Amino acid sequence: MKNKPLTIKEYDVCIVGSGVGGGPIAYELAKAGYKVAVLEKGGWFDEQDFKKDEMLPRRSIFRSKIEDERHVLEEPNDDGSWSSDTTSEFWGGNIVGGASNFMSGYFHRLKPEDFRLLSEFGPIEGANIVDWPISYEDLEPYYTKVEQVVGVSGKVIPHPNLEPRSTKDFPFPPTAEHPIAGWFDKAATQLGFHPFPMARAVLSQPFNNRRSCEYSGYCGSYGCHSGAKGSSRAALLDDTVKTGNCDVITHAKVYHINTDEKGNASSVDYFDKNGTSHQIRAKIFSIACYSIESSRLLLSSTGPKHPNGIGNKHQQIGKNLHCCAGGTGHGIFDLTQFSEQQVSELTVRGPFFNRALQDWYFIDDKSAFDKRVKGGTIDFVFDPPSPTSEANDLKWDDNNNLVWGSALKQKIKSHFTQSKDFKFEVFCDWLPTDNCHVSLDSSEKDKWGSNVAKVKVGFHPHDLKVAQYVVDKGVEVMKQMGAKEYYGNAFTSPTSNLIAGGLRFGNDPKTSALDADCRVHGTDNLFVTDGSFMPNGGSITPTWTIYANSFRVADKIKAQLSA
Known part of the structure; x- marks a missing residue:
């Protein structure tokens, strides 16, 4: 591969990455009449490429190949040492639209208190907690814009931790409700909890040449066959390209940002599918490669x-990475213990469950914690159909002995005809620490010749304590609903698809990588618009917040270009 550019093209704005951090920038700037280039390492796939195939997410069609560009992962051992012989690939989606093609679309807003984490809850030893340089009120109009432009379906129900809204309800009604949602509401209410329907970035009605949800059951981890899911491509980039002002350049691996004598970004170099180098020059650059890769590129x-590295005068690039703390739990319902009508309701396939609890978003329980602390959200869901993998798991008994013949047949029959698995997922803050960050690995390069990212993923013990507290509440609900078996576990392993931080924003260049407008400190024209900017992830999935912030930064870029 030769690094001398074969071609040089000029645009007003160049965006690296096409997911929820890059899509809004392209959409807003192209609509405003500016010439935009979007550089995407993956290919362009659409609804016809997304099949209802349970094995499809496990194939490498839509993901980077680990043999081409792995991440070196450092994790803590039980004895306090660190292991660096493990590897991982933190790729949500190597495709136009990025990981948003495969999200479940659970959409929750942050609360006002999330923006004031330090002020509201005080310091925690060993955690790098800070307040945001903006407020919930600054971001609220953009949460609303995402609802309307990307498309969010739901119903606002009053509950103790409902965040302030400028509109009374979502622009699209809720998606079809699963028959046992009423069971859940009754059980949760009996326990004194406050259940509410969960908003989804999935269309319940056709909108803007996108079809509504088909209720196939294949949603989370799968591409959407109808276009109902609010991916960056389906919701934004399809229309953006139609303006004639945006070129989406696929199979473009960006490997270097060039700077001028003032330290501002002047161009980016990328390799095409054949390994030939090209260059894009622009007035403004937006980096949105996903937290780890954005840090790596800078x-x-x-x-x-x-x-x-760009913006690294105070060694803040790659620092304060955070994953998503939390856990999971299950309720196993024995179908032989229910009426025929109840079994019929339990086994319905397709509609989303769409229920959540946030009674412990803030925990004020002196028997468990010495002060009021940030808690978490519980989302109750059904996993997508996966009969092949489920059947494969059944070939082992509780003692890890192989099961076969009639015993295996009976076990499979019982699993698919006599029980129903209901799941919950817990989301909590992963406190940023000095032991969770991105650096460059000095000994390994990717297939393009760039040093791969080394990702250190230490966690704070507080995360595990909070997560277990909330997980236990989810188990209570499963028991109250009538599950025969119920259990849950908190986890400390990094979530490869829910990573943020690494380039957090703030007012002080000595403690942050970006300013309040998400501009890299020390530059005038280089922005970062993926989840890297977040000082903390909140006790929710971060996608909606990343979308909203990207629309906010798009307004800042438009103002700068028009000045």
């Missing part, structure tokens, strides 16, 4: 004004 882009 660290790799050294220059005369940035000898340690």
